[in-house]
Amino acid sequence: MFTFQVTKNDDASAARLGRLSTSHGVFDTPIFMPVGTQATVKAVTPEMLTEMGAGIILSNTYHLYLRPGADLVERAGGLHKFMNWPRGILTDSGGFQIFSLQGLRKISDEGVVFNSHIDGSRHFLSPQIVMEIEQKLGADIAMCFDECAPYPCSYEEADQAVTRTSLWAKRCRDSHNCSDQALFGIIQGNIFADLREKSAREITALDFPGYAIGGLSVGEPKEDMYRILDLTHQLLPTDKPRYLMGVGAPEDLVEGVARGVDMFDCVLPTRIARHGTAFTHRGKLVVRNAVYAADFRALDTDCDCRVCKNYSRAYIRHLVKAEEILAHTLITYHNLYFLIKMMQDIRQAIAEDRFNEFYTNFYASYKF
Amino acid sequence: MFTFQVTKNDDASAARLGRLSTSHGVFDTPIFMPVGTQATVKAVTPEMLTEMGAGIILSNTYHLYLRPGADLVERAGGLHKFMNWPRGILTDSGGFQIFSLQGLRKISDEGVVFNSHIDGSRHFLSPQIVMEIEQKLGADIAMCFDECAPYPCSYEEADQAVTRTSLWAKRCRDSHNCSDQALFGIIQGNIFADLREKSAREITALDFPGYAIGGLSVGEPKEDMYRILDLTHQLLPTDKPRYLMGVGAPEDLVEGVARGVDMFDCVLPTRIARHGTAFTHRGKLVVRNAVYAADFRALDTDCDCRVCKNYSRAYIRHLVKAEEILAHTLITYHNLYFLIKMMQDIRQAIAEDRFNEFYTNFYASYKF
Numbered sequence: 001m002f003t004f005q006v007t008k009n010d011d012a013s014a015a016r017l018g019r020l021s022t023s024h025g026v027f028d029t030p031i032f033m034p035v036g037t038q039a040t041v042k043a044v045t046p047e048m049l050t051e052m053g054a055g056i057i058l059s060n061t062y063h064l065y066l067r068p069g070a071d072l073v074e075r076a077g078g079l080h081k082f083m084n085w086p087r088g089i090l091t092d093s094g095g096f097q098i099f100s101l102q103g104l105r106k107i108s109d110e111g112v113v114f115n116s117h118i119d120g121s122r123h124f125l126s127p128q129i130v131m132e133i134e135q136k137l138g139a140d141i142a143m144c145f146d147e148c149a150p151y152p153c154s155y156e157e158a159d160q161a162v163t164r165t166s167l168w169a170k171r172c173r174d175s176h177n178c179s180d181q182a183l184f185g186i187i188q189g190n191i192f193a194d195l196r197e198k199s200a201r202e203i204t205a206l207d208f209p210g211y212a213i214g215g216l217s218v219g220e221p222k223e224d225m226y227r228i229l230d231l232t233h234q235l236l237p238t239d240k241p242r243y244l245m246g247v248g249a250p251e252d253l254v255e256g257v258a259r260g261v262d263m264f265d266c267v268l269p270t271r272i273a274r275h276g277t278a279f280t281h282r283g284k285l286v287v288r289n290a291v292y293a294a295d296f297r298a299l300d301t302d303c304d305c306r307v308c309k310n311y312s313r314a315y316i317r318h319l320v321k322a323e324e325i326l327a328h329t330l331i332t333y334h335n336l337y338f339l340i341k342m343m344q345d346i347r348q349a350i351a352e353d354r355f356n357e358f359y360t361n362f363y364a365s366y367k368f
Numbered sequence: 369m370f371t372f373q374v375t376k377n378d379d380a381s382a383a384r385l386g387r388l389s390t391s392h393g394v395f396d397t398p399i400f401m402p403v404g405t406q407a408t409v410k411a412v413t414p415e416m417l418t419e420m421g422a423g424i425i426l427s428n429t430y431h432l433y434l435r436p437g438a439d440l441v442e443r444a445g446g447l448h449k450f451m452n453w454p455r456g457i458l459t460d461s462g463g464f465q466i467f468s469l470q471g472l473r474k475i476s477d478e479g480v481v482f483n484s485h486i487d488g489s490r491h492f493l494s495p496q497i498v499m500e501i502e503q504k505l506g507a508d509i510a511m512c513f514d515e516c517a518p519y520p521c522s523y524e525e526a527d528q529a530v531t532r533t534s535l536w537a538k539r540c541r542d543s544h545n546c547s548d549q550a551l552f553g554i555i556q557g558n559i560f561a562d563l564r565e566k567s568a569r570e571i572t573a574l575d576f577p578g579y580a581i582g583g584l585s586v587g588e589p590k591e592d593m594y595r596i597l598d599l600t601h602q603l604l605p606t607d608k609p610r611y612l613m614g615v616g617a618p619e620d621l622v623e624g625v626a627r628g629v630d631m632f633d634c635v636l637p638t639r640i641a642r643h644g645t646a647f648t649h650r651g652k653l654v655v656r657n658a659v660y661a662a663d664f665r666a667l668d669t670d671c672d673c674r675v676c677k678n679y680s681r682a683y684i685r686h687l688v689k690a691e692e693i694l695a696h697t698l699i700t701y702h703n704l705y706f707l708i709k710m711m712q713d714i715r716q717a718i719a720e721d722r723f724n725e726f727y728t729n730f731y732a733s734y735k736f
Binding site: 038039040042043044045046047063067068072075076082083084293294296306310311312314315317318319321322324325326328329330 | 406407408410411412413414415431435436440443444450451452661662664674678679680682683685686687689690692693694696697698
């Protein structure tokens with residue numbers, strides 16, 4: 001059974017500590033969730049995720065529906081068993097992916113007709129169908145099927161997406177009937193304050209066990225994102241978890257926490273890893289650069305992860321240049337550890353009434 | 369310091385048990401050595417190699433000389449430290465790779481001029497230079513620089529390669545001066561019995577601490593390989609380890625052990641893994657095939673490795689189809705474990721005087 005409890009509120013900001021309970025573990029918030037789009041967090045094993053302290057991971061309904069199919073995952077005993085991940089899983093509804101698809105897709109109030117990015121085959125997804133799929137996948141947290149407007153978009157487009165997201169949220173709620181899976185509503189509204197207010201009002205009226213802030217980190221300036229977050233957390237109930245979708249840059253995690261966000265996910269740490277870039281306490285480090293060819297220091301000299309304890313920049317750069325898979329694995333491991341550890345440090349700071357100090361120190365050392 | 373001791377001889381075959389001691393551990397033979405060409409065993413971590421019971425791994429002088437360079441590895445503290453592998457390492461001399469290169473290369477008694485496969489740059493390697501490189505890399509076992517004749521080749525070509533391999537072996541021995549690294553000689557001679565005899569006579573006269581059988585598994589029929597092995601092990605001293613280079617098919621390991629071979633290496637288990645093929649006790653299984661789409665059994669139902677305990681064919685096939693890195697990692701792990709475990713079982717069988725029974729059972733269940 002899913003429960004959430006706020007255990008502490010920061011005095012100087014909207015930051016807070018909380019605790020999520022699921023059938024697959026209890027997780028402290030604020031939390032960063034690694035992304036395992038296709039039922040695997042790219043380049044690392046579940047054992048590595050456990051070792052680095054990952055709690056909940058995210059997987060993707062759109063991708064799993066197309067391949068290998070929700071029925072197969074259900075026959076395997078659900079997503080946890082299929083991918084050998086015993087801890088928490090959240091499934092994104094696929095809305096974001098479908099609305100990002102190039103080419104033909106037709107949206108109506110009933111749902112979306114689209115072509116698969118894998119083989120071009122034609123598909124129809126409605127809120128009800130997505131609920132069926134997410135229940136077959138069996139994650140601990142499922143997301144409502146929503147319409148995510150692009151950035152930039154007109155006020156009218158954003159308004160229509162809010163209206164449809166509310167309509168679909170009701171249909172999702174009415175057709176979702178798995179008591180062991182929490183269904184979260186999603187707030188849309190792009191960068192328009194009044195649309196965010198409208199969306200929050202309509203979605204929270206449906207009384208979900210958690211709320212996501214969608215449609216941010218889609219290309220808008222950071223000031224817009226922070227402004228909308230400043231607004232949105234005040235529109236959401238204090239006793240439910242708040243999940244900022246698709247956000248994972250270190251500075252955005254810090255800013256999100258300061259604005260009352262409890263959960264984050266993003267492909268950033270795993271994606272930049274595969275391009276040879278590592279997070280460090282002093283900013284990003286492009287380890288494939290020639291300057292690191294004979295640098296025998298750790299990726300991040302302030303990090304105590306298994307990778308930083310055992311491998312040098314010179315070795316990892318060699319792996320990157322030689323196109324070895326281990327390069328992906330090592331940098332991905334470090335990047336995920338970096339964010340997970342950062343969230344632990346943030347929780348510790350909030351617990352000790354020094355989140356403000358953490359915030360200042362972060363910007364003093366992290367270079368852009 | 370390097371030592372080798374034969375601890376038991378099989379009564380019914382040339383199979384034997386032995387023990388290799390190096391500065392990085394003591395290893396029971398017969399042993400299979402995973403290949404880490406570019407200072408990494410493709411798709412797995414050193415921790416995984418330790419967990420699966422790997423003892424010595426092989427790395428490649430030609431590749432490491434070109435990238436990242438022997439000087440860099442030396443500055444890193446040697447190959448063990450560079451790649452975070454605390455157990456045994458053997459470096460191949462690069463002869464095989466250079467003689468396999470397409471395009472321009474010029475061989476003389478002095479050495480080989482060739483073009484890099486990476487950037488086309490021109491290089492010269494001689495026995496003396498290769499010894500310098502291998503000593504900088506700092507493996508526990510180094511191989512002499514040899515000339516490996518292709519298959520098929522004329523008697524004259526094979527004879528010339530034997531003569532040059534002997535000349536170079538003497539130069540290697542004379543210039544090698546690292547007491548903490550054992551230098552092995554290599555027997556050539558292609559599929560010609562009298563050339564194998566000549567090569568064995570000349571190379572063993574140089575009194576190396578170990579001998580490799582090179583120039584096999586290069587395309588010749590299996591009968592030729594087995595015939596040459598039948599002959600060669602009788603030409604080698606019984607108190608020195610015998611290493612059959614580039615051999616790693618399960619049946620060839622069994623046949624090699626029966627012919628007195630103590631050490632093997634091969635890219636086969638890691639290479640076929642990346643193409644979606646797994647070893648099993650019943651033969652190879654092409655897990656990417658559609659027939660495994662909903663097969664929730666382990667890759668090998670008779671295997672107790674971490675992969676077989678936790679993942680299904682259906683899941684691994686999904687990863688292969690979705691082009692996920694984890695597919696490579698899981699199948700590579702299993703394939704290496706399969707060979708390492710097979711060698712453990714072989715050692716156990718020899719120890720218990722039932723290698724003949726092992727041999728019969730292997731062919732009864734392994735399908736080609």
